[in-house]
Amino acid sequence: MSTDVLAETLDGGQAFRWTPQTDRSWIGIWGRNVVRIRVGPAGDIEWSALAGDEAAVTHYFGAEADLPGATDALPWRSDAHLARCIQAFPGLRILRQQFGETLLCFLCSATKQIVQIKQMVALLAERHGERIAVAAADRGRPGSASPATAYYALPTWEKLATIPERELRDCLLGFRAKYIAETATLLARHPGWLAETENLPYTQAKERLCSLPGVGEKIADCVLLFGAGKLEAFPVDVWILRTLALRYDLHGWKPAALSQFGRAHFGAYAGLAQQFLFAWERRLGRSVAQGTVAAPPSISR
DNA sequence: AGGCAGGTGGCCA
């Protein structure tokens, strides 16, 4: 995997708790795991756990999912644009994050950019999450002048249910604070609800998620794709709306129709296809911003 | 410096 693709995997909108380090490595937190990862000299992935173990790491990186097999099963042979996206990001992965944490992160995501979502989530963890014990040997290098960094887990839903909405707003959540507070209250009243939902088939799980305040189709699909390994979930956001309009000539299609198109056209691993398309469009967006390429035509709604 | 941002829910024809 290239450093590019690693960055896109960790920081491309699936997860919001990875921070780039000065040495081109990344440090990420999920559950009570703290892990450093980078691309080695031979292009292999190197990781070390400051907290947590190998089982947690391999699970998180989707080792059980056979992503290469799923990628090959995508209809790239008959879809030139998809083929181009896959070729541009070889080895791009769908992470297998924790269900409850993914729900929390995507409840923060409504009409916010990745940087800001990361800020909200970081504040939630620092102010309301538990501090994670980190092995002493990994805490800063010997002779380093910088103090040891503290790492915090995200607050559990149980904990979130005890936090006043006002304090959630202080974590830059804005109107999302109400959704999170209400969802927390609801989950507190129904122990086991999350675990049951996670284990349901895609359609039923999505229906249940959509019953939570602040969770619509898009967020439900993100939670199922990134937090439950349901690769058929096909989140339709403004980027995908734009991509499908531009690259598949689907101007004026509404999200619900695009969602159907996605599943019909891309098949059982539509969510993986979505991630490739998304990565392509993001890279293009950055190039436009840098003036490397011309801006694409605007789309009609 | 001010518009905009990876949505959702509610209200209206």
Place this chain on the structure above:
DNA sequence: TGGCCACCTGCC
């Protein structure tokens, strides 16, 4: 159903 708008507020 389909369209429109309020909801918060920190960043680029």
